[in-house]
Amino acid sequence: MDAAVAVQFALAVVYPRAGNLGGGGFMMIRHPEGVAALDYRERAPLLAHRDMYLDSAGQVVEGLSLHGHLASGVPGTVDGLLRAWEAYGQVPNLRTLIDPAIQLAENGFPVTTTEAERLNRFANDFRTHNTHPIPFLKDVAWKEGDLLVQPALAQTLHRIREQGREGFYNGETARLLLAEMNRGGGLFQQQDLDAYSAQWREPVKGSYRGYQVYSMPPPSSGGIALLQMLQMLEPYDLSAMQHLQAESIHLLAEVMRRAYADRAEYLGDTDFVEVPVEALLDSTYLRSRMQDFSPLKASKSKAELNRELLHLPASFETTHTSVVDARGNAVGVTTTLNSNYGCKVVVEGAGFFLNNEMDDFSIKPGQPNQFGLVGAEANAIEPGKRMLSSMTPTILEKDGDFFLVLGTPGGSTIITSVLQVLVNVIDFELSLDQAIEAPRFHHQWLPDELWYEQLGFEPEVLRQLELKGHQLKAFDYIARMKAIQRLPDGRLFGAGDFRQPDDDARGY
Numbered sequence: 001m002d003a004a005v006a007v008q009f010a011l012a013v014v015y016p017r018a019g020n021l022g023g024g025g026f027m028m029i030r031h032p033e034g035v036a037a038l039d040y041r042e043r044a045p046l047l048a049h050r051d052m053y054l055d056s057a058g059q060v061v062e063g064l065s066l067h068g069h070l071a072s073g074v075p076g077t078v079d080g081l082l083r084a085w086e087a088y089g090q091v092p093n094l095r096t097l098i099d100p101a102i103q104l105a106e107n108g109f110p111v112t113t114t115e116a117e118r119l120n121r122f123a124n125d126f127r128t129h130n131t132h133p134i135p136f137l138k139d140v141a142w143k144e145g146d147l148l149v150q151p152a153l154a155q156t157l158h159r160i161r162e163q164g165r166e167g168f169y170n171g172e173t174a175r176l177l178l179a180e181m182n183r184g185g186g187l188f189q190q191q192d193l194d195a196y197s198a199q200w201r202e203p204v205k206g207s208y209r210g211y212q213v214y215s216m217p218p219p220s221s222g223g224i225a226l227l228q229m230l231q232m233l234e235p236y237d238l239s240a241m242q243h244l245q246a247e248s249i250h251l252l253a254e255v256m257r258r259a260y261a262d263r264a265e266y267l268g269d270t271d272f273v274e275v276p277v278e279a280l281l282d283s284t285y286l287r288s289r290m291q292d293f294s295p296l297k298a299s300k301s302k303a304e305l306n307r308e309l310l311h312l313p314a315s316f317e318t319t320h321t322s323v324v325d326a327r328g329n330a331v332g333v334t335t336t337l338n339s340n341y342g343c344k345v346v347v348e349g350a351g352f353f354l355n356n357e358m359d360d361f362s363i364k365p366g367q368p369n370q371f372g373l374v375g376a377e378a379n380a381i382e383p384g385k386r387m388l389s390s391m392t393p394t395i396l397e398k399d400g401d402f403f404l405v406l407g408t409p410g411g412s413t414i415i416t417s418v419l420q421v422l423v424n425v426i427d428f429e430l431s432l433d434q435a436i437e438a439p440r441f442h443h444q445w446l447p448d449e450l451w452y453e454q455l456g457f458e459p460e461v462l463r464q465l466e467l468k469g470h471q472l473k474a475f476d477y478i479a480r481m482k483a484i485q486r487l488p489d490g491r492l493f494g495a496g497d498f499r500q501p502d503d504d505a506r507g508y
């Protein structure tokens with residue numbers, strides 16, 4: 001936990017497009033007594049209301065839930081990290097975990113090629129949404145090796161180090177945050193900051209071919225959808241259908257379609273709406289869900305998507321960290337500002353980006369969000385409610401021992417990517433690095449399309465999928481996994497994803 005928390009504070013400095021103080025996340029924790037789940041998802045401000053992104057004619061105002069102050073939910077990261085550390089940390093002083101981040105912010109660090117490219121790509125958005133000078137903007141383009149120095153962020157981290165939670169949700173940081181909201185027409189008040197609290201949740205649990213699976217419950221859809229898909233798959237002999245062949249891809253896609261249809265209808269923040277978790281995971285229900293499955297023919301998603309504002313693929317970013325120690329204690333943490341650099345607003349004087357997580361609500365029934373996901377009443381905006389997520393940090397055990405921790409960014413494709421790495425390891429018996437490198441695909445019910453990574457698949461396999469009735473759509477890449485597995489001899493094997501050159505795996 002100490003390592004996981006220290007990494008999160010450091011990522012808030014060195015990975016500003018997704019690492020954060022102004023966002024939220026989810027953490028799965030395997031500790032000596034069991035597995036815990038921590039929800040530090042953002043909440044809708046208390047002044048939010050269900051139609052806040054619609055005009056007087058009831059039409060969606062394009063971009064309002066994505067860019068600028070109104071797009072931001074109340075941040076949960078600082079409260080979440082401190083709670084996680086208080087519950088499971090071993091180092092006696094928070095300083096040990098925050099000081100490295102403060103130094104990185106104060107002294108600067110050389111940006112990577114991908115960060116330089118990203119900072120350049122979003123420079124105009126930064127200018128649009130910030131009137132004060134920010135360290136992310138320069139007169140000339142960023143290039144690899146340039147130093148990014150963030151003195152205001154260092155001060156904020158310093159206040160958190162000295163005052164804990166109060167160093168963010170009260171006092172100077174809160175004052176700066178509320179002043180920023182006033183300037184930009186945002187909705188948070190001190191009451192929102194006072195009311196924010198991370199929540200311990202009961203993990204979603206199930207088994208798959210002898211492995212025990214623990215994942216994130218609502219307000220993430222990840223755990224329920226993942227376990228639904230695994231249970232729908234279990235009666236089939238997936239390995240006999242062979243890896244990346246039309247038969248296995250088709251079965252997986254049909255399982256994905258069904259889980260995402262349920263996601264759209266039933267899932268939301270359980271503090272506000274009743275989510276029928278047991279019914280959704282009931283084995284009789286899941287068998288009945290597959291009754292109309294045909295190995296020959298793609299099903300049809302029985303709803304139409306409002307395509308008017310569907311701009312896929314959006315450019316988005318999130319980050320996942322997996323940590324395991326020698327005793328099999330494990331942390332999987334996925335955190336985000338939602339889009340790259342969130343809503344693009346930097347809190348003046350406090351130096352951190354705010355999220356644009358409000359777009360994860362269903363802002364209007366049938367209206368796709370930036371990932372093309374639709375939702376219903378269960379995920380409508382309400383004051384103080386948490387928006388539904390797809391983030392899926394997941395831990396597996398085998399015979400009571402730690403087996404695997406994994407997770408990834410990727411918006412709606414997170415859950416299906418976690419699924420594929422699991423079946424690649426368990427059914428297709430690939431090593432973890434092969435399981436991660438294998439080309440990925442994705443179906444999310446709506447749009448009724450099978451997405452696939454364009455470099456990975458045999459043309460003949462794609463042709464057979466089309467013959468079954470799938471509408472195919474190529475993407476450059478889908479998700480970027482980070483995972484650690486315990487090998488049969490007890491050694492740990494960590495793997496990042498070749499899709500993201502900044503990813504890495506280290507052992508100490």
Ligand code: DON
Nearest residue numbers: 316317318389390409410411
């Ligand atoms: O919570 C969610 O599901 C999204 N806000 C996650 C965003 C994301 O993964 C963007 N990443 N690549």
